[in-house]
Amino acid sequence: MTGKLTVTNCDSTMSPLTIVLAFSVAFGAAFTSACPRECPTYWTAYGDYCYRLYGSLQTWHHAEGRCRRSYPGRTPHLVSIHSSGENAFIKQLLETTHGLGNACYWIGLNELHWPGHYRWSDNSGYTTYLGWRSGEPNNAQGNPEHCVEFCKHVINAGWNDITCSIQMNFICKMPK
Numbered sequence: 001m002t003g004k005l006t007v008t009n010c011d012s013t014m015s016p017l018t019i020v021l022a023f024s025v026a027f028g029a030a031f032t033s034a035c036p037r038e039c040p041t042y043w044t045a046y047g048d049y050c051y052r053l054y055g056s057l058q059t060w061h062h063a064e065g066r067c068r069r070s071y072p073g074r075t076p077h078l079v080s081i082h083s084s085g086e087n088a089f090i091k092q093l094l095e096t097t098h099g100l101g102n103a104c105y106w107i108g109l110n111e112l113h114w115p116g117h118y119r120w121s122d123n124s125g126y127t128t129y130l131g132w133r134s135g136e137p138n139n140a141q142g143n144p145e146h147c148v149e150f151c152k153h154v155i156n157a158g159w160n161d162i163t164c165s166i167q168m169n170f171i172c173k174m175p176k
Helices: 016-027 060-070 084-095
Strands: 004-007 030-033 044-046 049-058 104-110 147-151 158-162 168-175
Touching: 044 084, 049 060, 049 084, 060 104, 060 168, 084 147, 084 168, 104 158
Parallel strands: 004 030, 104 168
Antiparallel strands: 044 049, 049 168, 104 147, 147 158
16 A cells, blocks of 8 residues: 555654654655654744854855755755845844853855855845945955845944854755
């Protein structure tokens, strides 16, 4: 017998994984779950995603790599921001972070593959929402600034293009 198993009893004392393994072995069924996923420890939920701030200084490339390795199986990346609500959530998350002061954090927006055309590291596509600080992006003083930071300064908070080799804190995002 083959078929499809959908787990909907999220309060069961038997985990969905246990149910799936037993059913799949016995009947060769595919599995789906209607149970909502939670964010792991140290991650904060907003909508359908989980977010985590890292207070360790990394270049943009190392930060993206660290995000990808931070929670195998859930495809985390540097954060992509697709609405003013999500941007406000990130700003609030940064403002309530303990001990990191008026810092800037790497986000996933970059123009590494095609200068002048920004895209997100999670391949979620370019968004119509933009959170640039006034005058950005600008390739300041003619320097190639292909990566983007989110600064939480009280005055002029927002996105800024910057050189990818600078080390700073970073924000990861993954689906629940």
